[in-house]
Each structure stands twice: as structure tokens, then as C-alpha cells.
Amino acid sequence: MFIRAPKDFWSGLMFLAFAAVTIVTASGYSMGRGGRMGPGYFPTLLGIVLAVLGTILVIRSLIIHGDRVERIALKPLVMLVGCVVLFGMMIKPLGLIIALPVTTFLSAFAGDDVRWREAIGLSAGLTLLSLIIFVYVLGLPLPVWPDL
Amino acid sequence: MMDVLSNISLGLGVAATFQNLLYCLIGTFLGTVVGVLPGIGPVTTVAMLMPISFTLEPVSALIMMAGIYYGAQYGGSTTAILINIPGEASSVVTSLDGHQMARQGRAGPALGMAALGSFFAGTVATFVIAFGAPPLAKLALQFGPAEYFSLMLCGLVAAIVLARGSIIKAIAMVVVGLIFGLAGSDVNSGIRRFTFGVQGLADGIEFVALSMAIYGVAEVIVNLEKKDGAAGIAGSIGKVLPSWADIKLCIPSVLRGTALGSVLGVLPGGGALLASFSAYTLEKKVASEPRRFGQGDIRGVAAPESANNAGAQTSFIPMLTLGIPSNPTMALMIGALMVHGITPGPRVMTDRPELFWGVVASMWLGNLMLVVLNLPMVGLWVRLLRMPYRMMFPAIIGFCCIGTYTINSNVTDIAVMAAITLFGYLCLKLDCEPAPLILGYVLGPMMEENLRRALLISRGDPTIFVSAPISLGFLIAAAALLLIVAAPAIRQRREEVMVE
Amino acid sequence: MTLTKTRRGLLLGCALALVTSLSGWTNEAQAQAFPNKPVRLVLPYSPGGIIDYVGRAVATHLAGPLGQQVIPENRPGAGGITGTDSVARAPADGYTLVLMDPAIVINPTLQPSMPYDLFKQLTTVSMISSSPEVVVVTPQLPIKSMSDLIAYGKANPGKLNFASAGIGTTPHLAGELFKQRTGVDATHIPYKSIGQSYPDLMSNKVQFAFSSIAGALPFTTDNRVNAIATTGKVRSPVYPDVPTADEAGLKGFEVDLWLGIFAPTGTPPEAINKLNEALRTALKNPELIAALAKVGVEPRGTSPADGDTFLKAEYAKWKKVIEDGNIKDN
Structure with a gap:
């Protein structure tokens, strides 16, 4: 292929995509006139700057040699992002008492070296600690118990 | 001179009473704790203590609240060094070298140096307030929208220097950060931008969600990929405290950081934050072998921590002498004073000298307490690092989830954290560094706001940025800095091309 | 909470699953007088x-x-x-x-x-x-009253700026109401909070604002900005010497x-x-x-x-x- 610096190439593409979303979204906001700069002006400007930078990266990656992208480890990525999403889905209906230990316990399986007992102890300990600090000492308005 | 000395002794007399020492201790201790904890910051803490403060003497109330504020700055660096999660934007730079040190088994010296540097900076800044409050307050008044815009631009250029790798990527990350910062309600038009119709995004992307996603979750994923367990901390813990050689190496850095922090801290808005970023940049530029920065150079911890703490201290100047809040915590303190029937302003110094000087003196005592509280803790924190990574990372994930949720009790923040984790992981994979993104994110909204405000006031005339001398100075500095940064890179690139 | x-x-929930039915519980709750929690x-x-x-x-x-x-x-x-x-x-x-x-x-x-x-x-x-709002003006212009402000605005069209705590906040809309009532032309400069605008008010980058009393007090007590009117029906006990907008000539101008x-x-x-x-x-x-x-x-x-x-x-x-x-x- 012609791509000599894959890392730069893909970052360039990522920035271009980001710039495109920014410019398209900002086109829905007024650009303003005269001294009254509208809400769309600054983001559009930034989007254009980002697009230029992305283009430079892509073009450069075809000329200068650079690093390859290392393999993407799907397992930790999917599992940990999944755990975060799961926490968000559980916290309101099920409360901290279920959401936190489940999240912590499941996330332990993202690693290669899982020890059941450790994971259970850890999630129980962390939950207890959080209950004491956040709920009882600081009195933050967290849902603790399932909301039936 | 004599005046100042007699004032300081008046202040010490007020601050060193048993009662006020106690409130100072409570404040600094609470501050350290909330600085370490995710999801609860100094603003929330001070707000929760407001009702109690109404029953206290105004001096005691202010001493306690001030302690929470600078204590939190202190505690924030602990998590940045230990687990690479900066609790506050100003600790982002500390994590760059601090966490690298922790990985090399030098968490102790990093924490110790942060404590000592902060103490020194706090001491100097206390005297800066004592001697220089009135003239420095005038400096803050010189800053209008045009000056702020140029200062922020200068700060963003400085952020590019933070990056170790490609400059183009660093600039792009700053721009992405600026765009992230723009999400939410626009101050100038009231329109909601980049919220895609989601109510929970009306106030933009939450800082804690952003930093936890990138430095917490995404970082854990990258670490888990390294199968050989390189993610963990190097076997030996090593010394707990910095050695004399470390301290000697850091003295000039601490001095420079303190000076920068004391001056920039006076500016309301991003002052204290810019201080820590620019102190790091300065060290990197001054150092004979800048490549060591980002790989665990102790000066990369000492300078920003000193600047951060000095800035936190001098940011009291506009509040105490002008009644202008530099940040939300200060706004709360002004509120507390007004409830006590004291209107903050220039007259506080003359009408209520015991209040002004008592608080100033308590800051020095508070800094002393912080060192005494924290140095013994260093050993404890370091022991925490002995925990194997397979146990540490699930705890970090749980920590990030609960921390992000407690900020606003808003599930959208958790969703934002998940989305930014994906983006952050991609960035880490592609060698796009996140530190410039964070600075762009924090400065972006202020920068746009001041740009548009300056142009509104000048009725659209852009020469306002060059006709104001301070603003022009910052613009020239920004251009010069960009040249200095870009020059070696361009040269290097040419060489690379030649090789081909 | x-x-x-x-x-x-x-x-x-436990009780529900174990013994009682939903209707039984609601009747019981209604029997107790408000508020019982x-x-x-x-x-x-x-x-x-x-x-x-x-x-x-x-x-x-x-x-x-x-x-x-x-x-x-x-x-x-x-x-x-x-x-x-x-x-x-x-x-x-x-x-x-x-x-x-x-x-x-x-x-x-x-x-x-x-x-x-x-x-x-x-x-x-x-x-x-x-709570009334208080009209504050920069000390750097010879504006000492409401009529001064209106006269200055009419004599210098396009020169006045007024600060607010953001689009659609009461300080902003009070300023718009003032413009509509008096015909004075003034440019709106929004800030994140009214407190943030005071440095610019003191240095005459912004000339006036409708501010909350709590926001204005630190600056009006020593005349770093001047209070020229309050917007209540009667004078504010905090500013007994400052006339209401109504007294100062803007009949019926009230912002609460x-x-x-x-x-x-x-x-x-x-x-x-x-x-x-x-x-x-x-x-x-x-x-x-x-x-x-x-x-x-x-x-x-x-x-x-x-x-x-x-x-x-x-x-x-x-x-x-x-x-x-x-x-x-x-």
C-alpha cells in the first residue's frame, strides 16, 4: 500500500471525521454578522483548522515512514466500556448496592489473570468503602437500594 | 515594611488561637480528603459546610474554607501521581511525570517533592499576598476580554509544548479539546451546541467524566494489553522520600514554578490552571535534556506543583482585595462573608485588618499542616501501590464510575464517559496525547467567550487585540513560543525527508 | 434524602411481596395526615x-x-x-x-x-x-442618575454597553425592557455571572448593568461602581438613599x-x-x-x-x- 505511516494516517482520518461532524453540526448555528459573532462561527473555524491538520497528517503519512498501529485488544476494550455502560444502566433502578459490586466484579474479567475470590472480595470491599465515605460520611444523594 | 511586619504579627495572633488552628486543621484535612476522592471537589465541600460556617466567627469560617480550597489542590496531585487520575485540571501536568515516576518505583520521592515544593510555594505566596496584594490587585483589573483572549491563546500554544511526539497531532488535540469544551449552552447566544438534543448535555461535557474516561478507563485498557504485566509498578518501592540530589535538582524548578504561579494565580479565571501548565512548559524548555520530561523527571512534578499551589494562594488576592471571585469556591466564600455582614472589597484590609491578615497568616500555617499531614501519608500511599494490578484496575473502574456519577447524579455523564473512553483509547493507540486536549477543553469556552465579548465591545474591530499593550504582549509571546516549538520539529522533518 | x-x-417492596397488597398500603398511607415523611x-x-x-x-x-x-x-x-x-x-x-x-x-x-x-x-x-435589582453604572462617566444615563445614551448612540448574567436572565431582560421603554440604544454583553462583569464595569468597558443586590453590594459600598436606581415598588432598605426607577422618572418600571x-x-x-x-x-x-x-x-x-x-x-x-x-x- 501507499500508507507509510499508519499511525499518522489513521489519526489524520480520525481528525477529519471529527472535523466533519463539527462543521456539519455547527452549520445549524448562526454565523453572526459584523462584531456580533454567532454561535456557529468559532466551532466552524475550529472544524476547518482541524480538517487542515488532519489533511496534513494524511498526506504526510503517504510520504514519510512511521510507526505501525499495534493490534487493538478487543477484549479489555469491549468489556470495560461495557462495564461502564452497565453501571450507568443499573445505578438508578438497582442502586449502588448492586451496580457497584457488579461493575467491579465483571471488570476484573477484562484482565488475563482472574482470581474469583479476589474479585469478589475486592468488589465487596470497594462497595462497603464507597457506602461509608460517599453515603454515610459525605451524605451525597446517591441511590443506594433498588428502587422498587 | 514595618507595617507589613506588624500586620503579619497581628495575623499570626489571630490565626494561632486554638480555635482558629483547629478550623484550619479541619479545613486542610477535609480539603486533602476531597482532593483525593473522585466526584467531590472543594466547591461541593465548601457548599455543604456553608450552614455550619454561619454559626462561626467570620475569620474562622474563612480560614476553614480557604483550607479546604488549597488542601484540595494538594490532595488532587496524590491520585494524579499514584493512579494517573487527575482530580482537577491543574493536576493533569503533574500526572505526566509523576505517574511515570510511580511506575518506576519512585512514587515516594514524587509525592514527597510535590509536598515540599507546594509548601515552599505556599510560604512564598503568603508573603506575596502580604506585601503585594494591592499592586497585584490592580494588575487583575487591567485584564479585560481582549487581554484574556490573548493570554488563553498563549496558554494553548504552551500546551503544545507539553506533547512529546508530533506537533501537528498536539495542535489537533488542542483543537479537539476546544471543540469538546464548546458543547453545552453558549453564554453569548443562549443556544445549546453539540448537545444533539440530549438534555443531560445542556451544561456541556463534565470535566470529571472526560478525565476519568481518558486517564482512568482508557489508560487501564491500554495497560491490560501489555500482557507481560508491565503495567504494574516496578518491583522495589525504593526510597519513600526524595533524596538530597532530587531536592537540589528541583530547587531552581520550584523557584521558577513559584514565581510563575504567584503572578498567574492573581488573574481570575484560568490563572491557577495556566500556572501549572506553563511552569511545566518552562521547565521543559529550560532543561538541558528535555527528552527526559514525560518519562519520570522529578522536575516535571516539582515545578507544576509549586506553581499550582502558589497560584491557589494568590488567587485569593482578587477575592480579598477586590471582591472578585476567581473561581466558584471563591464565589462561595464571598457569599459566606456577606452573610456575616462583611462586603469583600478594598476596604476589608483597612476596616477588618484582623480578618484579612488572620486569613493570610492561616494560609501559611495551613501549608505547614499540609506537609505535616502528608509526609507521613506518603509511606502509606506508596504501600497501596504494592497491590497487584489485577486488583487495582477493577477498583479504578469502580472508582471512575461512582466518581463520575456523584458529580451531578446524571446518567448522561456515565454515557459520556463510556463514549470518550472509546475515543481516548483510539487516541492513545495512535500516539495522540491527551494533555493538550484537556487544556484546550478547559480554556476553550473561556477563550471563545472573551473573543466574542471583546469583539462585541469593540463593535467588531479586531485591532482591539493589538492596540491593548498587554494583549499585544501575549500575542507576540504566543507567536515566539510557536516558532521555538516548531523550529526543531521542522528541521528534524527535513532531515527525515533527506534520509529517504 | x-x-x-x-x-x-x-x-x-419486601412487604409488598410478602404480605400486603398495593391497595391495602395506599389506604393506610392516606389515613395518615400530610406530611408524614x-x-x-x-x-x-x-x-x-x-x-x-x-x-x-x-x-x-x-x-x-x-x-x-x-x-x-x-x-x-x-x-x-x-x-x-x-x-x-x-x-x-x-x-x-x-x-x-x-x-x-x-x-x-x-x-x-x-x-x-x-x-x-x-x-x-x-x-x-x-428583591429589586439595582442599576449600577461605571464611575468613569459623569452619570449620577437615571436621567443622566438616558441623556448620555441619547447623546452617544451606539456607545453604551450593558452587562448581564447571560442570555434570558433577569438582568438581561431588565436591560432590554429599559431599552424598549427609553429608546436608548445599548449593546448587550453577556457574562457567566453578574459578578464577573464588575471588573469591566469599573474600567468602563461596560457602562451599566441591572444587577442583583447581593452582586452589587461589595462594589457600591465604596463607590467603585455607582448605584443610581433600584427596580422595586418602594426603595430597598439596603439602599435607602437610592431612588426607585419609578421615582427617577421611569414610571411603572419594575423588575422583581x-x-x-x-x-x-x-x-x-x-x-x-x-x-x-x-x-x-x-x-x-x-x-x-x-x-x-x-x-x-x-x-x-x-x-x-x-x-x-x-x-x-x-x-x-x-x-x-x-x-x-x-x-x-x-
């Missing part, structure tokens, strides 16, 4: 502002007459919309209330879309307080930074009346009156019906200012 609610929820008062702004301060003071003093604890809870976000919305959706049982300022009637006109319908989903428990307490529509009238009664008793407590006076706020209790009428009048007043000033299009 949520803790007690959710814990109660759990107990209730703590009441939650949502404050839809960040800690530190007037709403937060007044809300906490009112909550403390409301507990006695109500016979139950009142727990204030900050739910900031989206200019008060997030917190208000959470109450609009809460069960209409009188245990969830919201304290709001004029933004509650301004938002529906100003925002392109609202998550709730103010007049359909919320009902007034009582107005709580009233009022606060009111609202409940979800459908809340039983007994609960509303009990809350209203308790509130009006609390507002007569000299301690509460003194606490409010410190930030220039005067207590004002109303009946639920009078509160609703006032709310509708305020809605109409600001809707007209927003539409006449084309504020949405800018």
Missing part, C-alpha cells in the same frame, strides 16, 4: 447563589411549622431547567417541591424546546420573596427577582394548603426575615391562587419583552 426514599422503597426541596442551581442561600434558610425555618424536616437538594443544570423538570415529573404527593426564580417563566418563551409544560405540570405553592415554591400539578389540595400555611408562618419568623435581609431579599408569602395569577402575569410580561426585543433571533 434519596437514601431514605429508596430505603423506604425497599422495605415497601421529610419533604424534598429541589434547588435547581449550583450552591452559592441566592436560590441556594434562600432555599436553605427557608428549609430550616419551614421544618417547625410543617412538623417535618425539609431537605434542600441542589440539582443544577441548564439554567434551572434540569432541576425544575425533575420536580415536574416527580410524584404529585407534596413531598417534592422546587424553589425557582423568574427563569421559570422566561425559559418557556426563550428555549426552542422544553422538557415539561410549566402551566400544565407545575402548580404554585406560594411566592416566597421579592422573585422566588417561588412550586409542586407537581395534581398534588392534593390538602397538601398544598398545609405547605402554603406553613410557609407563610415561616416567612413571619424574624430570624428568617433577618437572614433574607442580609442579601437584600424581602419575604413575601401569597396564597396558591394569587401566586398562580402573579406567575401568569410575569410570564406575559417577559414574553412581550423577549418578542419585542427579538432576543431569540440574536
